[in-house]
Amino acid sequence: xxxxxxxxxxxxxxxxxxxxxxxxxxxxxxxxxxxxxxxxxxxxxxxxxxxxxxxxxxxxxxxxxxxxxxxxxxxxxxxxxxxxxxxxxxxxxxxxxxxxxxxxxxxxxxxx
Ligand code: 5GP
Ligand code: ZN
Numbered sequence: 441x442x443x444x445x446x447x448x449x450x451x452x453x454x455x456x457x458x459x460x461x462x463x464x465x466x467x468x469x470x471x472x473x474x475x476x477x478x479x480x481x482x483x484x485x486x487x488x489x490x491x492x493x494x495x496x497x498x499x500x501x502x503x504x505x506x507x508x509x510x511x512x513x514x515x516x517x518x519x520x521x522x523x524x525x526x527x528x529x530x531x532x533x534x535x536x537x538x539x540x541x542x543x544x545x546x547x548x549x550x551x552x
Contacts, residue, residue: 446482446537460511464503467511475522476545477515481508487538490527504540517544522551 448454450466459479460467470478483500487493493501512521521544526533 444486444537445535446480446539447486450482450484460514464500465507470541475543475548477512477517477521477543479511479515479542481511481540481542482537488536489533489538490525493538508540508542512542512544515542515544517542520544522548 442448445454449456449468457469458466459469464484465481466484467479467481470480481504483497483504485500487497508521508523515521521542524541524543525531525539526541
């Protein structure tokens with residue numbers, strides 16, 4: 441999908457601060473970090489949002505979830521981390537390519 445910001449980042453057409461990559465996933469630093477550590481985990485295939493995930497994607501989504509603790513540790517978050525998936529306009533999603541936020545560090549605000 442050529443007009444997708446994150447597909448352009450995966451393709452290297454838009455620069456990003458990549459911290460991990462494999463066959464299925466691309467992980468990079470958020471351009472506007474909301475915590476000391478703030479990275480985005482995205483699938484290399486274009487899926488618009490969690491609302492567009494189907495059973496066809498269940499292995500991929502499981503792979504993403506299972507990778508999160510390792511990615512957090514790679515960022516030095518040995519004490520835990522926060523995961524956020526915003527879905528659709530009502531969920532505050534701004535970029536229409538499925539992404540999981542990993543946040544952590546000493547300045548992580550409370551969430552109530
Ligand atoms: P959303 O609100 O869709 O869940 O999160 C989108 C995230 O993407 C935001 O935290 C925003 O800062 C980040 N973002 C938007 N544009 C860019 C970009 O061009 N590069 C990077 N690295 N992050 C971006
Ligand atoms: Zn995309």
